[in-house]
Amino acid sequence: MEKIDMEVDDFxxxxxxxxxxxxxxxxxxxxxxxxLQYLKDECNIKNSN
Numbered sequence: 405m406e407k408i409d410m411e412v413d414d415f416x417x418x419x420x421x422x423x424x425x426x427x428x429x430x431x432x433x434x435x436x437x438x439x440l441q442y443l444k445d446e447c448n449i450k451n452s453n
Contacts, residue, residue: 408443408452412436 415436419429443449
C-alpha cells in the first residue's frame with residue numbers, strides 16, 4: 405500500500421470519527437479512489453509530500 409493510499413484511509417477514518425454519515429463516507433471513498441487511480445495512471449503520481 406502506497407503512502408497516498410494510507411493517507412486516504414486516515415482521512416476516511418477521521419470522517420468516521422467526526423460522525424459523518426455512512427453514505428457520505430462511502431461517497432468520499434469512491435471519489436477519492438477514482439481520483440487516486442487517475443493520478444497514478446495518467447499523471448504518474450504515486451506519493452504525496
